[in-house]
Amino acid sequence: MPDLPNPEPKPLDHLTECGHDDSPALVLRDRTFSYKDLKDRVSRLSGWLRDRLPQNGARVATWAAKNELTCLMPLAAARAGLVHVPINPLLKHGQVAHILADSGASLLLGTKARLATLDAEDIPVGVECIDEDLILGSLAEIEAPLGISSNDPNDLCAILYTSGSTGRPKGVMLSHANLWLGAVSVAHYLGMAAGDVTLGVLPLSFDYGQNQLLSTWYAGGSVVPLDYLFAKDVVRACQKYGITTLAAVPPLWVQLTELEWPAESVKPLRRLTNSGGALTEELVGNLRDIFPEADLFPMYGLTEAFRSTYLKPQLAESHPTSMGTAIPFAEIMVINDQGAITAPDEEGELVHCGPLVAQGYWQDAKRTAERFKAAPEGSRYGGMAVWSGDRVKRDADGLLYFVGRRDSMIKSAGNRISPQDIEEAAVATGLVAEAVALGVPDPRLGHAIHLVVRAAAGSDEAELHLPKALAKELPNFMQPHAIHWRDTMPTNPNGKLDRTTIGKQIQQEVETKNMVEAKQ
Incomplete structure (x- = not known):
């Protein structure tokens, strides 16, 4: 990787100056x-x-x-x-x-x-x-x-509203500097250059989606925006436009790996990027099988700080569940409940420091104060930091691993359980393509574990075999109390699995079932 360019931020409109006048910048239908x-x-x-x-x-x-x-x-x-x-x-x-x-x-x-x-x-x-x-x-x-x-690069430049998956959408305030340095950072660690062609399939209202434009233009490449109806439209576009860079979220990657990819669509691809949710070991394996020559970049981010970590492609197969390490211009600290930096393999909260940190929530001082706080002692940047609410661990080699969100952990029979552990075990059976684990209030257990799944293509009798497979892989206290099968899983406007909607559906089903049983 070449040396990082000058980090001095510029007004965002200076991205128009980054490419050669005669080079393509934006490829529209007409x-x-x-x-x-x-x-x-x-x-x-x-x-x-x-x-x-x-x-x-x-x-x-x-x-x-x-x-x-x-x-x-x-x-x-x-x-x-x-x-x-x-x-x-x-x-x-x-x-x-x-x-x-x-x-x-x-x-x-x-x-x-x-x-x-x-x-x-x-x-x-x-x-x-x-x-x-x-x-x-x-x-x-x-x-x-x-x-x-x-x-002034520090002036407010954009307000990006979160999808609202955790309540009323919040407007995240981003400066020119936030967006400029995000473009520089991503273009650098992805190794983008003039001649690269990015397929813009993600919403431009989504920080990950908007950065498809900004990082590509910083590198002097071109963007092909695509509003697709079906996953197969993405495959066709990759062939038609000679796409070199494809970014997606896990639900879309799952759909794409279930399709046949002609060699003409695969050959130009140089890099695949993922954010908006963790990749499973099986999905990483499927992507490597389909795109053996493309670099795979698993990434983690949050709108309040744009992007925090990425995993180097050479580690994707050996450490498929890792979040990687900090991206350029980000300092990632893991802080325990006592406010100290964690030891290796000790769980703590991910705290993001540095110039990618947003300016807070638009006209919402209360929620800004809850998430944007002073950087922990020992930060090399200092100033304001984003306290993510995500629980992570850092191993002895410096690689980060996601444990779960503080507010989504399942507390069942005195055990603190990460939904992700159950979801990964379900997908790893090969019987399901997507999974969401939820804790539903229960008078005896505190939370009863409910697992919502979509069967993998070609998985005959998955409903029969999944409970047995999970019994072999998970301890008793992590076994689902109920498994709910779906033909499709709802997603939010950014393409992520909509856990809020799924949770409400399951809660309603449980309440209805309890009412029926009470009347009998």
């Missing part, structure tokens, strides 16, 4: 933008935005599929001195209304059909909604496009 085109379109769109919103720091939201507008807005809003609020296109009108009201956005730019789904009461007073086609069609007429900016 046209390809070179870096020269990218510079021109960003300057025109930022000029349009500045005319509409002359006040620095004003919020502008977007709600549309992956296209020219949503791909250019992170840079154009940054150049105009505005704060971009990308809204996941899969969200419904009630969730959009909450984000608009909470962020105080003045503009909502989006697909005409999506905007039409909003009722009058969904749109806060003073918010102007504009069809994206009207904007893009008028850019050629912009009389005062904006040149490269000199904005």
